[in-house]
Amino acid sequence: MSNTTTLPAVKIDRRQFLATTGGFLLAFTLEGGNKAANAAGAAPTVNAWVKISTDESITILIGGSELGQGAYSGLAQVAAEELMVDWAQVRAEPAPAAQSWVTGGSSNIRAHAQPLRVASAAAREMLIAAGAATWNVPPSTCIARQGKVINTITNDSLTFGSLATLAASMPVPANPPLVPASEYRLVGTPVKRTDIPAKTNGSAIYGIDVTVPGMLFAAVKHCPSVGGTVKSVRTATGSRAVVNLGNAIAAVSTTTEAARSAVSNVPVIWNIPSSAAGVDTALYITQAKQMMVNGPALVAEQQGDVTTAFQTAAKTLEMTYTLPYLAHACMEVLCCTVSVSPTGCDVWAPTQAPGWVLGTVMALTNMPASSINVHPTLMGGGLGRKIEQDYIAQAVKVAMAAGKPVKLTWSREEDMANDQYRPFALARVRVALDAQGNIKGWANRIVSPSILFQRGWIPGNVVDTQSTEGGTGLAYNFGSRLTEYVRHPGTVPVGFWRSVGHSINAFVVESAIDEVALATNTDPLMLRQRLLANDPRSLNVLNEAAKLGGWGTSLPAGHARGIAFAASFNSIVAEVAEVSHPAAGTIRVHKVAVAIDCGSAINPDSVEAQMQGGIFHGLSAALWGEVKFTNGVASARNFSNYRVLLMREAPVVSVKIIQSGAPIGGVGEPGVPPIAPAVANAYAKLTRTRVRTLPFFPGSGMSDG
Amino acid sequence: MISLNVNGKNYSVNVDPGTKMLWVLRDILQLTGTKYGCGIEICGACTILLDGEAQKSCDMDVSEGVGRKITTIEGLSPTGTHPLQKAWIEEQVPQCGYCQSGMIMKAAALLQQNPNPSDSDIDGEIDNICVCGTYQRIRAAIHLAAKG
Structure with a gap:
């Protein structure tokens, strides 16, 4: 048996014996594995764990997070496939934090399915070898089926659990045969997700639901201004403890509500720096406009002779787009539970980065990693916000000060006003056209704060690829291209928001392409088809979306379609949005047709769900999402002034999954980037008004229903 | 002391009458299936049934629950097999799942009043927020549950 796709080599790193439960555990490391993902530093990154226990349980330990x-x-589907077991037989649990990876970049499956596949196949082969040794027959006469090893000559069988101890002593095969795609029973099928039943009856435990015996509850209040700190604070009535957290205070009490009441009554004087007056989005935009002209610009990508293309152009176009800061607004606010004793620390957190949590706790407690247990919980959405460590560090500090286990929960208001926001951006696209209207040169300059520079992860003279992704490496044939980056010095904390730079740059690029189509009197689909003529995979995705969305077919009066295309996280996506404009200040998005080529889909039903979710998330942001700052104070407070899509506003999304056999791509984020431009392009077609500044409808809110 | 009947069980809780029902359920009775989302009665993650009617619990004084029949997601069906729960699994509705307790409670109240709702009935009634964007499947699951 062999797998037809070329995939990274997987090296078996080590195996461990399970002294407590009996059985064996295989730990696999991807060769040249991503050491950067492991913040704790001490232990090697492990990409896949498979545990076969004597009690017949099969567990895979996953270093990533379930958001x-x-x-x-x-x-688990991948593991069950290779282990030749029923779908219900495999359980998935978080791996130890020290060997975890950061869940970001839509990477859990695309980076980790293959190591897990090899690990599972190796475990299966070791179980088969153990069975063969027991019967004293060649392993080639034995097969694994439904949790048993079967002797095909005698039809005798032994369960995995009964063979687990012996299997652990068998040689670990370096190159175990993999189930060929043609024989898949589970991979590629829409099996029912194992996490869903608990999410329908209240039994699923999210970070906010963690309960520890003797636990107290904490609430937090941040300095309202970016950069502000606590000048002085006194204890408050109704509170067990008040903790100075530097830029915030926390109060501890017997319920979350009592803690909130206490924290709001704590007499605190803030030290607001004079620089806070400069933390102002209107000022930032003015600065960004000057920086657009004056730079300094760093070259992110350059191909061909752009200068000549513009010098010899028959016509040039220039468009500037503006995108706002965005909040994550996860349904589950930030929260973390900590129990600390002189000898150890337990942390329960909804986190996308358990390894970083470990590092945070080690630094604050001065305890070794071996004394710290990180328990990643289910997450009520992560969206990139739960990579951060601010709420974790706060909970550790509060638990240490309180001397008791503490669950710290932010209010919605604190969550929205103290986010690490999707950066704002200004982008100017210049396009050089020849006499026939063909694009000969493309120049895009992006001015935006840098996530990576702000954290000290890159020096100031380096392009932040998080800011330019989706603006570079485009599949389009522009003849020549130049993409530049100017780092805006804004001090508003910025972070990773679902699809990161792609959420900005797809709007810029795909709006600009549409503007070229309009200026050259070309059908927007046809223009993209021409630009993708040499990229059959991209062209196919574009055409499938157009077909699914009925591009070119008749529409109800007052409706129009827009199309957009964007590749991200190794997947290629195109979306067609059908919109109407029932009244001023409104858009109704009726339908969205999306085609995605993610190489192959392990669970097509999950891919469909992620496309729907990404589109709805991106649509909320496009229509209404915006956080402004005045004197360093964020405008967003709650859903009352940070509107998101409701069911009655949600389009019907139809999804076409293209399984091209290319290496597997991400699906969590790639649905987001094309929706804003697809809607803007439809809106421009319908109203002849080009929206170059997002959101469409700033200042929108929601009220209780 | 405040006396409450939650999911058919009687409780006495020693809280101020103005304490919000949500936090009594979550922090004192440890019925954590009911979720905090916004605290201002917009998102609906905290939806419970009060004498069979949908009620957001985040801004509701616990005293308002006295003498009423309070149902949380944990009590919707003792075995987790309410038609809506089965439909939620069949349609694979939840992604992160955080809002789904409130969604199911809101849908349960809808079906009690309107056993066979149209799309627009559903859209009109279900105004809870789902940031994952599971709305399309929620609608399908309500229709499936309505069919029985």
């Missing part, structure tokens, strides 16, 4: 994207279930 609702179905990664745990998808990876």
